[in-house]
Amino acid sequence: MAYGQKSGIDSWNQGVAPDGRIVKSKTKPLLRAWEWQVEAACRGMKSSVFFSPPRERGSARKRREDGARAVCIACPVRLDCQNFAETYRQQYGVWGGTTERERRDRT
Ligand code: SF4
Numbered sequence: 001m002a003y004g005q006k007s008g009i010d011s012w013n014q015g016v017a018p019d020g021r022i023v024k025s026k027t028k029p030l031l032r033a034w035e036w037q038v039e040a041a042c043r044g045m046k047s048s049v050f051f052s053p054p055r056e057r058g059s060a061r062k063r064r065e066d067g068a069r070a071v072c073i074a075c076p077v078r079l080d081c082q083n084f085a086e087t088y089r090q091q092y093g094v095w096g097g098t099t100e101r102e103r104r105d106r107t
Contacts, residue, residue, distance in 0.1 A: 017045055036084070041075035051093040065099050072097035 017023050025044030037043065042050065050068045052061055072078055072094065082096025085103060092100055 017049075036077040036080035039077045040081065041071050041077075045071070047093075050095075065094055068094035069097050 023044040049064070049071065052064060056064065072081070075081065078096050080096075082098055084090070085095030085098065086106075090103070094100075095103070
């Protein structure tokens with residue numbers, strides 16, 4: 001199953017992680033401003049896919065960011081996510097397929 005693809009059962013929050021695992025989440029966003037996250041390809045995934053551990057640098061950072069971008073590229077709410085990150089100036093992590101450095105360089 002591809003990212004964002006619906007299944008017949010609990011369709012809104014199921015996807016496939018980069019390592020092939022099926023990931024599910026029963027949590028629902030509480031705020032309307034976050035409603036787009038219901039369709040996010042990353043729902044239920046570990047935040048460590050998108051956010052760096054302390055002192056991550058060089059090729060390790062690039063590998064993690066490339067893995068995060070691979071999730072984002074097929075995400076149906078990618079533009080909502082990117083707009084959210086820019087609007088609310090998210091300083092850390094990969095949002096909408098953009099890295100923290102890319103967002104910082106745009107401003
Ligand atoms: S675009 Fe945003 S919501 Fe979609 S997978 Fe990437 S980080 Fe998650």
